[in-house]
Amino acid sequence: xxxxxxxxxxxxxxxxxxxxxxxxxxxxxxxxxxxxxxxxxxxxxxxxxxxxxxxxxxxxxxxxxxxxxxxxxxxxxxxxxxxxxxxxxxxxxxxxxxxxxxxxxxxxxxxxx
Numbered sequence: 001x002x003x004x005x006x007x008x009x010x011x012x013x014x015x016x017x018x019x020x021x022x023x024x025x026x027x028x029x030x031x032x033x034x035x036x037x038x039x040x041x042x043x044x045x046x047x048x049x050x051x052x053x054x055x056x057x058x059x060x061x062x063x064x065x066x067x068x069x070x071x072x073x074x075x076x077x078x079x080x081x082x083x084x085x086x087x088x089x090x091x092x093x094x095x096x097x098x099x100x101x102x103x104x105x106x107x108x109x110x111x112x113x
Contacts, residue, residue, distance in 0.1 A: 005057050012053030018046030031095040032087055040080040047072055 022042025
């Protein structure tokens with residue numbers, strides 16, 4: 001086994017661990033917004049690491065894999081943010097344990113003006 005394969009396998013395994021922890025976070029979080037945050041962060045990093053590991057194992061794919069990583073880094077957080085704002089405007093409540101709602105505070109400031 002070459003060093004490329006070993007390093008790529010370790011990075012792929014690390015990405016898989018992040019994806020598993022993200023799934024666990026989605027299962028354990030109390031409301032939609034916390035689930036979305038846990039899922040987005042872990043799937044972004046987990047997918048990027050998994051793809052990077054594959055790119056290191058198969059060096060001829062590295063250019064294409066880097067394009068995919070950039071695409072995921074740009075689109076995954078933006079789409080999750082848009083979904084969370086849509087859920088907030090739809091009126092999906094936060095958990096009772098939430099201390100503050102910054103978006104609601106900003107909306108009430110805008111209404112006063």
